[in-house]
Amino acid sequence: MKLKALLPPRPHGESGWVGRVLASGVAVAVLSTARPADSWVWVVLGVSFALFLAGSVLMTARPYVSFALLSVVAVSSALIAGYPQSNALVLVLVAITDVAVLDFRRHGNRPIVAAGIGVAAAYAGSAWLFGQSDSWYFTQLLWTAVLVAFGLNRRQYEVQARQTEQLLEQTRLAQSEHARAATLEERGRIARDLHDVLAHSLGALSVQLEVAEALLEERGDTAGALERVRRSRRLAVQGLTEARNAVAALRSDAVPELPAALAGLAEQHEKDHGTAVQLAVTGHPRKLDSAVTVALLGAAREALTNAAKHAPGQTVGMRLDGVRLSVRNKGVTSGEGFGLTGMRERLALVGGTLTAGPDGDDWLVVAEVE
Template structure:
């Protein structure tokens, strides 16, 4: 269902081109009161006035449902009233005025848009012709003819003004509903995006850890069953335990990020991690941030934080007491480097996991000796 169909479905079915039942009932009452004061010399005029009043009541009742029928009836009322207006004290002008004002109010739509003023133009021409015939037949001067036209023009202007008001009110209602639908679609898109982000974060944290844990346990089982290698199996189980602990820590970190109103800013999160490392191990951690800090996607933040945590953990394990330099550089992406003195470790399972997790967000991780230091570099470029 497209936006236009949804808009038509939610907007209330409201008739166009009518000023409301209360207004029409009051107008009819006024017309009846005015005609009741008429004192035409020819009593046959009462038949014409009664017929005109009946046609007016039928036409005004059908304005909301049968607009073309109502147009025909109201035009007939205007013509009959204009032709009878030349009779002294007939008050037939009242029929003309209410009929043309109702015609001017009516909205004839095409594709939901008001199309032109042809109905009121045609009705005005017919009414003017009837005025001319009445003026000629009953011997009225030109001033009478033009005064009738003036009154008719005033009521037509009133009706057109009323129609314009109704059109603007309808357009305002449609714009408000379109705005509400747009906000609803925006909220829905935001919810879908958030769900996708959560799914990516959970996949980044759990898929690799649980998959690798399963592989390690399968290898341990095979070592025991096929080779009876208890030492090898025990080593795999220890790796599995470390993997489980690491995965649990990363899962907690991801959940904390998801529960926050926003994903934590990366430089701040690494500063907190560095402070925790100093407090836990009594080792200085020097943090340098280069470039203008930028907010990263949640998956990137979690992956880089995991890489920083793994590098700091290895530094504390293999080079205890040695200072650690952490550098976070922003440019065409994000580059995190962790440097410590001394050879820390070869290609361990933790770094392999970090490399694979960074690959899931389009990043890379390298680790190895750099002179007398051990350097870990994690990079994620702009997409």
């Protein structure tokens, strides 16, 4: 869709019809004081005034037709301007002013220059026909030049106003498209997160249930199968929590504040695994984007899951310093799996990084957002 189609047409003259009515009123008032001796002058004045009204009405809808009518008015009135007490100058001035206001776009000011030359020549012919002096001729030219300058200034103002409108509309459209692109990008990111959450949780859940089924069918190990079912339940709860957080971010619902969410995660981990989690929050708290909160929570959950799997019974230390989250547990947890790789990719999408590796006798996971 082109920008011009979105903008309503602007009338020529910021004052619009009010200005045209005032100009017509001034012309009528001045012409009513005219006292030409010959009746044919009244005919010329009357026809010129009628053409002026028609040209003024057509300025917006038919600018070139309006130009032709107004030019005829200006030139014909200038031809009889030297007739004593004709007061035809007023028609020249109002007509030439409207001509100067017209915006000819491709033709620039050439039509206005042509009309001005025609009026100047008509003034010269009128001075010769009716015996006017040189001072009279130059006075008429001066008045005409002043009114042309006024009309050109008016037209320039209108052109700038239209350009400003177009620029504002273009800016609004650009902002709208930018917001739409940002929304689509955010929805796509959350969709990827949701897919990763479900794939990770459901995959682990499927494995646990298969092991439980095998323990029951092949060994009749009810206790072992029950433990696998309990693990499956914990995985389901964790997956549901992650899915809810991702959906909340997608719907722009209120995602929990990161410190409170980490405290809840630590408490749940202690209940599920019987392992202490020491949480420390330092630094200045700040409002985080929901996507950042979800990514850091996912990294903390993955680190706790790995700690429970590879270092069971060991105390876990978790520290949040601004937007830097570290999770430390005793004992080397082994190399990275798909979980930490997925967390690294999610953090990268929100401008963050994730590192994991041995730190002395401990295993340290650090997630940080710029």
